[in-house]
Amino acid sequence: MSSTQDMESQHTKALLGITFASLLLVAVKGSALLQYWQQTHHILLEFGSLPSASSYLPNTSLIKEWKRQWDNTQHYWSGVIDQSESRMLLAGQLLLLGDEAIPQPKLPVVVAPVCPKQEVITLACPEPVAQTNPVAYETPAAAMSNTSVTVTSVQTSIATETSTVAPTTEAAEPQAEAEPNPESGALEPLPEATPEAIAAAQGPILLDADDRILLVGDSLMQGLAPHLITNLKRKYKVESMDLSKHSTGLTYPAFFDWPATVEDAFELEDYSVVIVFLGANDPWDMTIQGRYIRFGSEPWAAVYRERVARIINTVAVHRARLVWLGVPPLGREDLLGKAPTLNAIYAEETAKMPLFARFVATDPTLTADGSSFTKFLELPDRGSVMVRTDDGVHFTTQGHRLLANLTLTQFGVASDTTAPAALPTTTPAAAEPTSATDDTNNKITQR
Numbered sequence: 001m002s003s004t005q006d007m008e009s010q011h012t013k014a015l016l017g018i019t020f021a022s023l024l025l026v027a028v029k030g031s032a033l034l035q036y037w038q039q040t041h042h043i044l045l046e047f048g049s050l051p052s053a054s055s056y057l058p059n060t061s062l063i064k065e066w067k068r069q070w071d072n073t074q075h076y077w078s079g080v081i082d083q084s085e086s087r088m089l090l091a092g093q094l095l096l097l098g099d100e101a102i103p104q105p106k107l108p109v110v111v112a113p114v115c116p117k118q119e120v121i122t123l124a125c126p127e128p129v130a131q132t133n134p135v136a137y138e139t140p141a142a143a144m145s146n147t148s149v150t151v152t153s154v155q156t157s158i159a160t161e162t163s164t165v166a167p168t169t170e171a172a173e174p175q176a177e178a179e180p181n182p183e184s185g186a187l188e189p190l191p192e193a194t195p196e197a198i199a200a201a202q203g204p205i206l207l208d209a210d211d212r213i214l215l216v217g218d219s220l221m222q223g224l225a226p227h228l229i230t231n232l233k234r235k236y237k238v239e240s241m242d243l244s245k246h247s248t249g250l251t252y253p254a255f256f257d258w259p260a261t262v263e264d265a266f267e268l269e270d271y272s273v274v275i276v277f278l279g280a281n282d283p284w285d286m287t288i289q290g291r292y293i294r295f296g297s298e299p300w301a302a303v304y305r306e307r308v309a310r311i312i313n314t315v316a317v318h319r320a321r322l323v324w325l326g327v328p329p330l331g332r333e334d335l336l337g338k339a340p341t342l343n344a345i346y347a348e349e350t351a352k353m354p355l356f357a358r359f360v361a362t363d364p365t366l367t368a369d370g371s372s373f374t375k376f377l378e379l380p381d382r383g384s385v386m387v388r389t390d391d392g393v394h395f396t397t398q399g400h401r402l403l404a405n406l407t408l409t410q411f412g413v414a415s416d417t418t419a420p421a422a423l424p425t426t427t428p429a430a431a432e433p434t435s436a437t438d439d440t441n442n443k444i445t446q447r
Contacts (some may be wrong), residue, residue: 188315193355201355204412205321209237211272214265216258216311217325219246221277223395226277227404236413241269249281250307259310266318274315275407279327279346280393283338296341304342308349313355322357323410324350325403328366331373331392358410363405366399377402 008188191197205396213232215225221244229240243265248256262274286293286300293300315322324346343361350357366387367374373387379398395403
């Protein structure tokens with residue numbers, strides 16, 4: 001009898017422990033669980049407010065106070081968890097890259113004031129004009145030891161996260177002040193898109209061993225990434241960083257924010273090329289500020305276009321190159337006919353930055369007729385081969401190889417003058433890149 005009671009007591013304690021752990025998980029990660037459910041099943045679960053019927057319940061004010069305290073607690077723990085995740089990411093980078101992963105502080109540009117020609121030598125130089133929202137930086141004495149003018153403090157404004165401050169010389173032309181948003185561009189104006197520069201940019205992206213490539217995308221990229229990493233390493237001797245994450249896209253940034261993730265990646269590492277392959281999780285409605293927006297509508301396209309442009313502009317700001325792979329036709333019933341809407345946005349936005357970004361259509365390579373979902377392809381050397389899985393979205397190993405080969409045709413070896421030509425399905429035929437005399441065009445051609 002005693003043995004039976006002890007066993008029941010242990011079962012009760014175990015049940016209580018599991019219940020407590022479940023409640024703790026919901027309390028700490030409740031918001032993330034809801035977002036994951038919404039992203040995976042595309043069902044909007046709006047628990048942001050109490051039902052209107054609660055106003056008829058007794059002690060309504062007490063219930064609202066409990067809800068306010070609960071929201072504050074969730075907000076606090078969400079901040080703590082986000083901070084912990086950032087530290088874990090940095091720790092992982094430190095293990096892989098060592099001290100190179102530590103973000104370097106951006107030092108302010110110190111410019112000594114130049115005195116205008118004056119008839120009276122004893123007059124002092126005018127004080128520099130303070131910019132908006134100034135932040136004072138104390139100038140080290142050693143840094144100004146070789147300067148005839150002593151500057152004790154400099155007023156400067158803080159640049160945005162993705163903006164880079166270029167050294168200013170006395171003879172430099174005045175530059176327009178950059179907006180605090182990465183979408184507005186870099187501090188330096190982007191190079192002029194002349195016909196010659198565009199023709200050079202449409203050719204193969206030349207790589208050397210010093211380049212690093214960033215892979216961005218959802219589960220489609222997760223399957224493609226190993227093939228790309230292996231082939232890029234073998235053929236071009238370049239290293240790649242795979243940030244792909246399943247069930248992600250641009251429709252639900254609350255679940256995973258790709259534009260911010262790309263910006264953060266450039267803060268940790270200098271990438272020469274970014275390859276983007278996502279969109280299969282995006283053909284769904286959005287909720288913007290409590291308003292339901294249907295997929296494909298003008299408001300939906302405007303919001304989605306802005307998120308695509310933010311990634312492209314981040315790459316351009318850092319003078320990198322971007323290859324955006326189009327979404328292939330999707331065979332799942334609820335996704336039929338939706339890929340062209342996404343691809344049109346990708347193509348239009350990349351076309352706005354022809355020196356830095358290009359769109360690569362995947363339909364001609366992965367379909368029998370160039371536009372319809374194809375599960376089996378006839379390959380010259382292998383006959384009928386299955387390239388898409390039964391879910392109508394993902395790829396088989398052979399499909400990944402076809403995608404990898406398509407992507408690799410966008411690159412060439414920097415020292416190889418016989419690099420493969422760009423795909424005719426993505427850009428018009430262009431002459432082989434030639435060396436330009438302008439430094440900026442040289443940089444664009446070689447990257």
